[in-house]
Amino acid sequence: MSPQDSLLPVGGQAVLEGVMMRSPKALAIAVRRPDGSIILKDEPYASLGERYPLLKKPFLRGPVILLEALVTGLQALTFSAQAALDEQEEKLGWGSLLLTLGGAFLLAFVLFGFLPHWLSSLAGYVTGRPLTTAEFSFHLIDGFIKLIFILLYIWAISLFKEIRRVFQYHGAEHKSICTYEAGEPLDLEHARRHSTCHPRCGTSFILVVLLVSLVVFSVFFPLVPPLTRTGFLNNVLQVLVKVVLMFPIAAIAYEIIRWGGRRPESPLAKVLLWPGLFTQRLTALEPDDSMLEVALTALKAVLARENQDT
Numbered sequence: 001m002s003p004q005d006s007l008l009p010v011g012g013q014a015v016l017e018g019v020m021m022r023s024p025k026a027l028a029i030a031v032r033r034p035d036g037s038i039i040l041k042d043e044p045y046a047s048l049g050e051r052y053p054l055l056k057k058p059f060l061r062g063p064v065i066l067l068e069a070l071v072t073g074l075q076a077l078t079f080s081a082q083a084a085l086d087e088q089e090e091k092l093g094w095g096s097l098l099l100t101l102g103g104a105f106l107l108a109f110v111l112f113g114f115l116p117h118w119l120s121s122l123a124g125y126v127t128g129r130p131l132t133t134a135e136f137s138f139h140l141i142d143g144f145i146k147l148i149f150i151l152l153y154i155w156a157i158s159l160f161k162e163i164r165r166v167f168q169y170h171g172a173e174h175k176s177i178c179t180y181e182a183g184e185p186l187d188l189e190h191a192r193r194h195s196t197c198h199p200r201c202g203t204s205f206i207l208v209v210l211l212v213s214l215v216v217f218s219v220f221f222p223l224v225p226p227l228t229r230t231g232f233l234n235n236v237l238q239v240l241v242k243v244v245l246m247f248p249i250a251a252i253a254y255e256i257i258r259w260g261g262r263r264p265e266s267p268l269a270k271v272l273l274w275p276g277l278f279t280q281r282l283t284a285l286e287p288d289d290s291m292l293e294v295a296l297t298a299l300k301a302v303l304a305r306e307n308q309d310t
Contacts, residue, residue, distance in 0.1 A: 007181055008306055013073050014170035015080035021298040028301035029076050030294045031083040038294055039083050042301040062254025063247050114239045116145040121235060133221035133238055134228040143214045154282050171196035172287035172295035186300055191292050196284040197277045200261040204276025208253040216249050
């Protein structure tokens, strides 16, 4: 068993002027207030996997963990926005949560789903013959366009000062977790030394999903000839099928990320995770000490609660 196997699986997320940390039984959000103080929200956490052990099995846990990350992430963002602006906390209701999630999914469907798929179908006019989903070249072009869109989206939002600060807190989150996984004291001196990149990052997950989807789509669509027809409505149907296939794709991608995070020295893991680690240079920036202090506060809180339960 590697040293990584004995550690708690701690993950996190950068929020506005702060960091959320989550472990199997605890969740903490630390946010820097306008007056310079740190507000900490620390509470027990019970994942669906803990309540229903079947959902902790390989290839089932990935989509569940992704869904939980979306929900807790939105709630953490709401708390951090209110804390950073020094406003009265107001719990995010399920109606607002579903509306926000619905809007995000609609944007993702159009920008990263339908539009690249439709542009890939038009690429056939360049080659002089129609391209269909039965061909590997279609999915290769589709994946390349998605990658360009993702990078352009990251670059565009990084132009906003507030988003750059979130990206710095993202780097602080990674440095703190790397310090913990190295078995070092959770202080500024040790955290500063670590990289802002981490193999289990959501950025790496997105890139691995892109690679896995390229393989899955290339195999699946030729097996179902009715789904390879051209036309606008067929394009919509094909994208909807892709959305459904994202559940098994996410399951496979999660297992790859999990394995790579536990075996960082493996040559295969380095190859599979390299695109995500490279892209993190855009999304996980070098933080200052005040940001590292916030991330370490959240991390210490979840570890303290875990120790109380042991």
